[in-house]
Amino acid sequence: MRNLLPLLLVGTLTSLKIFALTLLFSVPLGAVVARGRMSGNRLVSSLVNIYIMIMRGTPLILQLLFVYFGPYYLFGASYDRFTAVIIGFVINYAAYFAEIYRGGIQSIPIGQWEASLVLGFSKAHTFTHIIVPQVVKRIIPAMGNEVITLVKDTALAQTIGVAELFRVAQSASARQFSTTPIVIAGLFYFIMNGVVSRSFDWLEKKLDYYH
Amino acid sequence: MGIITVENVTKNFDELGVLKGISFTLNEGEVLSIIGPSGSGKSTLLRCLTQLERIDSGRIEVCSMTMAKSEGETVQYADARTLKEIRLKLGLVFQNFNLFPHMSVLRNITEAQINVLGKSKAEATATARLLLAKMGLEEKEGAYPCHLSGGQQQRVSIARALALNPTVLCFDEPTSALDPELTVEILKVIKDLAKEKMTMIVVTHEMAFARDISDRVIFMDEGLIVEEGAPERLFNEPAMERTRRFLTRYTQ
Ligand SMILES: Nc1ncnc2c1ncn2[C@@H]1O[C@H](COP(=O)(O)OP(=O)(O)OP(=O)(O)O)[C@@H](O)[C@H]1O
Numbered sequence: 447m448r449n450l451l452p453l454l455l456v457g458t459l460t461s462l463k464i465f466a467l468t469l470l471f472s473v474p475l476g477a478v479v480a481r482g483r484m485s486g487n488r489l490v491s492s493l494v495n496i497y498i499m500i501m502r503g504t505p506l507i508l509q510l511l512f513v514y515f516g517p518y519y520l521f522g523a524s525y526d527r528f529t530a531v532i533i534g535f536v537i538n539y540a541a542y543f544a545e546i547y548r549g550g551i552q553s554i555p556i557g558q559w560e561a562s563l564v565l566g567f568s569k570a571h572t573f574t575h576i577i578v579p580q581v582v583k584r585i586i587p588a589m590g591n592e593v594i595t596l597v598k599d600t601a602l603a604q605t606i607g608v609a610e611l612f613r614v615a616q617s618a619s620a621r622q623f624s625t626t627p628i629v630i631a632g633l634f635y636f637i638m639n640g641v642v643s644r645s646f647d648w649l650e651k652k653l654d655y656y657h
Numbered sequence: 658m659g660i661i662t663v664e665n666v667t668k669n670f671d672e673l674g675v676l677k678g679i680s681f682t683l684n685e686g687e688v689l690s691i692i693g694p695s696g697s698g699k700s701t702l703l704r705c706l707t708q709l710e711r712i713d714s715g716r717i718e719v720c721s722m723t724m725a726k727s728e729g730e731t732v733q734y735a736d737a738r739t740l741k742e743i744r745l746k747l748g749l750v751f752q753n754f755n756l757f758p759h760m761s762v763l764r765n766i767t768e769a770q771i772n773v774l775g776k777s778k779a780e781a782t783a784t785a786r787l788l789l790a791k792m793g794l795e796e797k798e799g800a801y802p803c804h805l806s807g808g809q810q811q812r813v814s815i816a817r818a819l820a821l822n823p824t825v826l827c828f829d830e831p832t833s834a835l836d837p838e839l840t841v842e843i844l845k846v847i848k849d850l851a852k853e854k855m856t857m858i859v860v861t862h863e864m865a866f867a868r869d870i871s872d873r874v875i876f877m878d879e880g881l882i883v884e885e886g887a888p889e890r891l892f893n894e895p896a897m898e899r900t901r902r903f904l905t906r907y908t909q
């Protein structure tokens with residue numbers, strides 16, 4: 447029992463690393479994907495659409511297995527498990543974020559673009575200064591949901607053998623014939639998500655000055 | 658002297674011909690009203706002038722600069738710099754205001770002055786305050802559009818357009834989204850601008866208003882100018898049967 451807490455904290459640190467790195471890469475990558483999805487080039491937009499459909503239409507757990515074992519079966523190449531986890535999570539979450547961004551961008555009335563262009567702003571300036579700020583406000587609730595799911599999804603990293611919080615708790619539980627580690631792990635996830643949802647509430651409040 | 662010359666302009670949406678050969682000129686200090694039934698192409702015409710739509714053939718000239726001109730089968734538009742210069746000569750006020758909701762009233766009016774005209778913040782703010790005072794909104798500079806009435810929002814959007822000091826101000830049914838009691842305040846603002854000899858094109862369904870403020874009225878139907886003339890003449894003795902039918906429907 448005395449060793450349990452440090453053990454769980456190390457597992458938590460791994461989970462947090464997965465969480466942070468996934469966000470760090472998938473939030474911007476999602477924008478690139480959304481751009482591709484909305485591209486005027488039919489080929490680009492349909493390829494991106496297929497990618498999004500695969501990412502959203504198959505289980506993340508399967509994608510992780512594929513990302514890690516795929517290169518091994520195809521080329522006999524093996525690589526770092528943690529890297530595989532990050533790649534799997536990033537390409538999965540980027541697809542979800544892309545669809546949220548796209549929905550947000552398309553929900554802004556066309557009149558906002560028109561008013562801005564008529565005032566002489568460039569398309570780029572209109573996008574970054576008129577459209578994006580409004581999109582950010584609109585997508586906060588959906589992004590909050592995704593990020594909360596991500597906290598819980600980090601537990602899937604164990605499928606390719608990364609010892610994150612849940613994996614650590616499970617093995618401790620098996621060793622000690624006790625459910626305590628699992629309950630504590632649950633509490634940790636709960637706390638992490640408490641912080642996440644508080645942060646999103648705060649953001650939402652901060653942008654509440656207009657609608 | 659013509660500020661805007663439109664010659665034989667056509668515009669199609671897919672198969673649908675929306676403008677079928679529009680020609681007119683707008684002179685300095687003139688107030689031109691455009692009336693006509695729904696779907697006759699009034700908005701499309703304004704949108705072609707303000708470069709929100711591209712014309713399919715014809716010629717548009719603004720302040721002696723050629724914006725677009727038919728060359729054989731295609732239309733040649735001016736280079737980007739000329740187009741931007743022309744764009745700044747024309748202001749457009751929308752039916753549903755289209756203020757930027759995430760910006761205060763003041764920033765709605767200063768943003769383009771600073772980022773498009775390159776004015777200093779102080780200068781832009783001074784201009785904005787002057788315009789807000791003129792619109793009777795000096796207390797609202799810190800407010801956000803969502804906290805204003807429709808009439809107030811429309812006055813801010815007029816101020817926003819005027820802040821760039823356009824040569825011509827275009828209105829596309831500026832009162833159609835407003836309750837009747839708010840309509841009056843916007844009509845008064847436009848009337849005051851007319852008194853100051855602001856050159857304006859006003860698309861409107863308010864016939865009494867069009868008659869009151871216009872120097873000239875154009876009646877459009879099905880993508881064509883059916884008739885144009887001085888308001889007294891056009892409203893009292895329309896030359897065309899189609900104009901007469903439209904007017905009796907609207908003034909009864
Ligand atoms: N972007 C578009 N795509 C396809 N058709 C369009 C588009 N914009 C306008 N139209 C069509 O063009 C025609 C003219 O429209 P326009 O908006 O110019 O009419 P209007 O005279 O302004 O009518 P209203 O008084 O109702 O505002 C209509 O039949 C309309 O459906």
Ligand SMILES: [Mg+2]
Nearest residue numbers: 699700701830
């Ligand atoms: Mg219209």
